[in-house]
Amino acid sequence: MAVDLHSFYGIIEVIMKKKKISIKDIAKELGVSITTVSFIINGKAKEKRISDAMIKMVEDYVAKIGYRPNHLAQSLRSGKSKVIVFMVEDISNSFFSTIARLIEEKAFDNGYKIIYCSTENEAKKAIELIETFKSRNVDGFIITPTLGLESQIKNLLSENFGVILFDRWIPSLDCSHVIVENEKSCFEGTKHLIDNGCKRIAFITLESDQTQMKDRLLGYQRAMGSFGLDPLVFEEPFHTSSEEFMGDQIMDFLKIHEDVDAVFFATNYLAFEGLHAFRKLDKRIPDDLQVLSFDDHFFFGLYQPSISAIAQPIELIAETLMEGILNQLNSKIPNQSTRVELPNQLIQRKSTLKKHMD
Amino acid sequence: MAVDLHSFYGIIEVIMKKKKISIKDIAKELGVSITTVSFIINGKAKEKRISDAMIKMVEDYVAKIGYRPNHLAQSLRSGKSKVIVFMVEDISNSFFSTIARLIEEKAFDNGYKIIYCSTENEAKKAIELIETFKSRNVDGFIITPTLGLESQIKNLLSENFGVILFDRWIPSLDCSHVIVENEKSCFEGTKHLIDNGCKRIAFITLESDQTQMKDRLLGYQRAMGSFGLDPLVFEEPFHTSSEEFMGDQIMDFLKIHEDVDAVFFATNYLAFEGLHAFRKLDKRIPDDLQVLSFDDHFFFGLYQPSISAIAQPIELIAETLMEGILNQLNSKIPNQSTRVELPNQLIQRKSTLKKHMD
């Protein structure tokens, strides 16, 4: 029985399950040129006026052997990868992971893949990640910038990557960003507490230079000022997430300021800590203390009493981000930086309540 | 003034900020061969007995211009990428995202990068993702398998990728996996409720064929059986996460079974829905109803009353996974499939309580 060498190797390869079929193998097997196969696979057959017979032959064979192009090689050659990086502070935060999911969907519809990663707010890690992805030819970056990322992002911009910041931004940089109306919403949130009859309203935030945090604080301060009330701010230096000490810092703060009748949290995990603290202090909500938090969370609806919150427009953020980055990637002209600021929504629950006059 | 063409292009490139320096440019600039540069960059200088002077010259220049190797090209050539894919059902689930973070740390220490992705439990999406990553030469996969992924995973195995399953596994497949003692813990959880004096214990789970869900149910059933109690199981068909209808199915179930005195949830988000339902039904915990949930969550400690739960050993899972996959990737011998089953911990809080005899 005659077995030619070609088939023989074929058999070996099948047994080893090692060899991946390449465009070259297809060309050889079919006796046509690599170029032709490439054109057909990439849907340029019509454009290149390749005969229908040829197209069918190649397509059938490709389907039969289940050929998959090697993306690595494609990227290396074309400089594009159809990959967008979604780099946030912490992907386990539900705000970010929800946006990630929405973005992924939109990306997929446009032929893009999303790769997520978390910076943990460390510039070093973020820089490392950016470099890695750059050297893998990703097309664009969606980033919640940490401090110290300015020059990296400037580089990305000048190297013509798609870049769009969100949640916060870098004022010194002319880079597109999508944020929410932090200041305005916090003004309104504070006003809501004041309208309810609260006089001694504490604002609990993180010690942070990030724009969104500063804007939130600003909104609170402006509201207090315009109603003639003294601001009372606590900036938590570290976010100790150990359950054991959760809320201890806030508790100490509240012990010193016994007269506080409302607390406004700048972000939801601070509120979780706060709720722990209130419990240890036996504070009743909303009778002893009214509670409002920035950044809604499904727990706020489940907690008893339910907690009022300022909800960010998550779907809208995701849409705007994808629209923005796809625009950048599809247009030939250099990046025009755009700024979008989206409105939030105050969701009133049981933790904030108009006080009875007495 | 004489400007040679070489410098001229250099200037143009700087202005355009487009050109990336390659190993070739370095070699040309320094007047040495590409090979030499490559050896030095990859730390093989000593091994190849390259002169110290040469090493210093190249290293200094590399540092000066901030050269970064192109990972794409490296992967294409070497077939390796130092990337491990972490593919779970839903990265926004805190169980998975916490593991992701722990894994990432370990991976980083070993020179690997982690890419996360979510399957949303759709085989189609999972297959798509696996194919994409395969064609990007990733080295290994850590997967929570969905149904219908059997043949894909078999392929991965035979193509010598590192593969390790977790959370659940595929019995028909000889593939390494890391899981927890689902059955045993649910037996013990159920026994805990029985010991507390509960007689009519409902088990609320998802309609699912996944191994971990089936094992949890089994543990409950075995416990009920061995204490002579009738099992009462509700399998929620769909996980409607819309807040509006949250818990409605569970509420209907409880309305029919008024005599239930304890509920054991097979996973934490079912418990969240359940808590919603209990509230609408005005059930008091633990007096009317004792509550226990599989898979602990920080919210269980915060809720009032706090909810007892069975905690999975998250750190241990992450460690075991990384150890397993690194072993696979570093060893030359074909994958030996290993199975690890880790113990859980019952965390007793206020929702489960020994009933007073009366």
Added chain:
DNA sequence: TTGAAAGCGTTACCAG
């Protein structure tokens, strides 16, 4: 001790 050159799997230019 160093260098030339062959590939990895594609794409795309140019020829015929």
Added chain:
DNA sequence: CTGGTAACGCTTTCAA
């Protein structure tokens, strides 16, 4: 209409 072939940036064998 189809085919050669030079890149893309790197690793690695072999030769000098």
